[in-house]
Amino acid sequence: MNIETDFLVVGSGIAGLSFALKAAEYGKVMIVTKGELGECNTDYAQGGIASVMYDPDTFEKHIHDTLVCGAGICDRAAVEQVVTHAPTVIKQLIHWGAKFDKDGSGRYELAREGGHSEHRILHHKDITGHEIERALMRRVKRHHNIEIYEHHFAVDILTQHHLGKLVKKSTPDITCFGAYVLNLKKHEIYTVLAKITVMATGGVGNIYHTTTNPAVATGDGIAMVHRAKGAVENMQFLQFHPTSLYNPGERPSFLISEAMRGFGALLRLQNGKEFMHKYHPMGSLAPRDVVARSIDHEMKISGDEFVYLDITHKDPKEVINHFPNIYQKCLSVGIDLTKDMIPVVPAAHYCCGGVKVNLNGESSIRHLYALGETSSTGLHGGNRLASNSLMEAAVYADVAAQHAISLLNTIELQRNIPAWDYEGTAIPEEMALITQNYKEMQLIMSNYVGIVRSNLRLERAKRRLEIIFKETEELYLKSTLSQHLCELRNMIAVGYLIIKQAEAMHESVGLHYSIDYPAKPVNME
Numbered sequence: 005m006n007i008e009t010d011f012l013v014v015g016s017g018i019a020g021l022s023f024a025l026k027a028a029e030y031g032k033v034m035i036v037t038k039g040e041l042g043e044c045n046t047d048y049a050q051g052g053i054a055s056v057m058y059d060p061d062t063f064e065k066h067i068h069d070t071l072v073c074g075a076g077i078c079d080r081a082a083v084e085q086v087v088t089h090a091p092t093v094i095k096q097l098i099h100w101g102a103k104f105d106k107d108g109s110g111r112y113e114l115a116r117e118g119g120h121s122e123h124r125i126l127h128h129k130d131i132t133g134h135e136i137e138r139a140l141m142r143r144v145k146r147h148h149n150i151e152i153y154e155h156h157f158a159v160d161i162l163t164q165h166h167l168g169k170l171v172k173k174s175t176p177d178i179t180c181f182g183a184y185v186l187n188l189k190k191h192e193i194y195t196v197l198a199k200i201t202v203m204a205t206g207g208v209g210n211i212y213h214t215t216t217n218p219a220v221a222t223g224d225g226i227a228m229v230h231r232a233k234g235a236v237e238n239m240q241f242l243q244f245h246p247t248s249l250y251n252p253g254e255r256p257s258f259l260i261s262e263a264m265r266g267f268g269a270l271l272r273l274q275n276g277k278e279f280m281h282k283y284h285p286m287g288s289l290a291p292r293d294v295v296a297r298s299i300d301h302e303m304k305i306s307g308d309e310f311v312y313l314d315i316t317h318k319d320p321k322e323v324i325n326h327f328p329n330i331y332q333k334c335l336s337v338g339i340d341l342t343k344d345m346i347p348v349v350p351a352a353h354y355c356c357g358g359v360k361v362n363l364n365g366e367s368s369i370r371h372l373y374a375l376g377e378t379s380s381t382g383l384h385g386g387n388r389l390a391s392n393s394l395m396e397a398a399v400y401a402d403v404a405a406q407h408a409i410s411l412l413n414t415i416e417l418q419r420n421i422p423a424w425d426y427e428g429t430a431i432p433e434e435m436a437l438i439t440q441n442y443k444e445m446q447l448i449m450s451n452y453v454g455i456v457r458s459n460l461r462l463e464r465a466k467r468r469l470e471i472i473f474k475e476t477e478e479l480y481l482k483s484t485l486s487q488h489l490c491e492l493r494n495m496i497a498v499g500y501l502i503i504k505q506a507e508a509m510h511e512s513v514g515l516h517y518s519i520d521y522p523a524k525p526v527n528m529e
Contacts, residue, residue, distance in 0.1 A: 049133025074385020
């Protein structure tokens with residue numbers, strides 16, 4: 005089955021939906037998402053969205069904070085683009101129906117989070133992402149030029165490879181023609197032909213055993229671009245959120261927003277002592293990477309499985325008003341955060357790298373854009389400044405849409421792409437192996453490629469990953485496709501990229517390793 009569209013958007017978070025709404029004014033848009041429309045990292049974002057709004061804050065201060073937090077390796081042009089476009093994007097989100105909290109005077113109530121020198125975080129209680137996603141979904145569902153395909157999984161990007169041509173990373177004109185898309189309910193694979201394709205599939209958190217990301221965050225877009233020989237960078241920069249709720253057995257881990265520390269909460273050891281002042285002058289409001297490593301170090305010294313976040317010294321009514329969702333969640337596990345300290349641990353949270361893009365959101369593959377956490381814009385450098393991610397996604401969706409719209413009438417659909425060709429059959433033993441490899445992959449990444457890494461740990465991770473890779477590729481070449489099998493392949497690709505690019509930062513690793521993906525046979529007749 006062939007489907008034709010002007011714009012194919014893979015992913016349904018703030019990046020994908022924002023792009024879709026803008027592009028739909030100029031052409032037909034098809035949104036593909038492997039779950040329900042609202043299942044995305046955006047919906048889980050608690051703290052807020054960063055933008056300069058009032059004095060004494062300035063663009064220069066926001067730019068400076070971002071550069072400092074990013075360890076000095078941000079792309080300054082990207083930082084300036086996001087920061088200076090932010091107020092305009094906020095107005096657009098408000099126009100689309102997003103509601104942000106205001107104070108008694110009618111001004112937006114701005115929070116402050118780790119690494120920020122001023123209050124500049126717009127929020128909706130402690131469910132900001134959910135509120136933004138709600139507003140965007142409402143608009144998207146009503147737009148006559150947008151078709152939504154829920155429970156559809158993008159398997160691979162279509163390029164010249166599918167026309168029988170040899171495509172390498174050095175090929176200068178790799179071009180995207182759309183994607184193969186698996187209907188998860190009918191188990192059929194569609195050939196979706198598009199003039200413009202957008203990868204906005206979110207993060208990679210589920211390659212780790214402990215993560216704050218929803219189950220859908222398996223690095224699909226990054227892996228697809230990698231297999232299509234597109235440029236992927238900075239995958240070694242995985243951000244671990246310092247404060248996820250310590251509740252063994254729960255997955256994903258429930259996030260305790262950084263906004264709580266911005267509100268005055270303090271990190272304490274189990275003996276009640278504060279400790280962050282030993283590691284950073286900003287104490288509990290230090291940048292996330294500093295706080296996560298500090299907690300990890302203290303737990304290793306003490307042997308404890310968690311530390312505490314203490315907000316019991318703040319006014320109970322204000323705490324409940326600002327963090328109603330977190331308050332109710334903690335109550336559900338027997339913690340009254342107005343009286344009890346909250347047990348917290350770091351968890352895999354955000355990928356600062358991804359598909360390399362320019363200031364227009366274009367990847368190295370022609371007619372293919374990458375947005376949001378799937379992309380590496382250069383904004384975050386080595387560490388993301390809190391609440392910059394939602395803004396990055398919205399700003400780049402805006403500039404990418406403008407650029408893509410300008411190209412639309414110059415692109416012709418590539419209609420001679422062959423249909424997907426496979427004769428696989430899944431058997432119970434194969435499905436069990438997929439599930440087992442899925443879990444093993446997560447443990448390997450958590451045990452060897454976590455907050456603290458070493459050459460030895462990376463070597464061990466590679467050896468174990470190679471075994472899983474070989475087993476999984478054998479299944480892929482002979483089995484009926486399933487969501488778990490597709491996700492597992494993507495997770496292995498992302499894990500490999502993280503290890504490979506982490507090695508590049510370590511001296512004298514002494515190993516050479518690569519994973520090359522065999523081409524899926526296609527019917528050229």
